[in-house]
Amino acid sequence: EAGVVQSPRYKIIEKKQPVAFWCNPISGHNTLYWYRQNLGQGPELLIRYENEEAVDDSQLPKDRFSAERLKGVDSTLKIQPAELGDSAVYLCASSLEGTDPNTEAFFGQGTRLTVV
C-alpha cells in the first residue's frame, strides 16, 4: 500500500512568488494534516482536515496561506506571496481518525521549500 505522497520534494522560489504543495493521503484516511517544520525544530500543525472540512486552522497564517481538500481526498497547500521566512519543510500526514490517539498518523516525505 502506498504511503502519504507529497510533491514536489524540493522547491526553490524567489520571494513574493506563489507556490503550491500537493498531498495524497493513504487511501481511506479521513483525517489530513499539514505541518511546517523549520530547520532544527519539530513540526508545527498548520491545518487539520476531517474529510473536506478544515476543523483546525488556527495556526495557519491566513493572510498568505491557503489550503483546500475539495473532495476529501488529496489536498493542496498554497503560499502567496512567499516570504523568506517561509523556507521550511512542509509535511503532510494522514490518519484514519484524527481524534483517536490509538490510531497513528502517517507522514509523507515532505516538501522542502527554499525562498530566495
Add this chain to the structure above:
Amino acid sequence: AQSVTQLDSQVPVFEEAPVELRCNYSSSVSVYLFWYVQYPNQGLQLLLKYLSGSTLVKGINGFEAEFNKSQTSFHLRKPSVHISDTAEYFCAVSETSYDKVIFGPGTSLSVIP
C-alpha cells in the same frame, strides 16, 4: 499550555553502546506521549506511544520509553544502537487527542562506527 523539552540537541554514541534520549513535558492534565524518528530526507515515523497503563512502553527497532509522571519525563532508551539508528528523534505530547500533538525540538542521534 503544554510544551516539550528535549534536553540534548545532539547525542553522539558509539555503535553497540546504550543510549538514552531525554524528554520532559509540561502539562496540567493527563497526557498522551509519543516518540517519532525522522531519517534523513524522510517523513516522521512513530516509534512508540504511551496512552495509559504500563509506564514502560516498547516500540519498534528495539526502542523503549518509560513514563514518569512525578518527573514529567518520557525518556527513550535502546540498550545497543546500530549505525542505522542515526536519525532525528522527536518527543511529542498531547493533552486531548491526536489533533493537538505538540512536538519537541528534536535530538539528533549520531551513531559512530
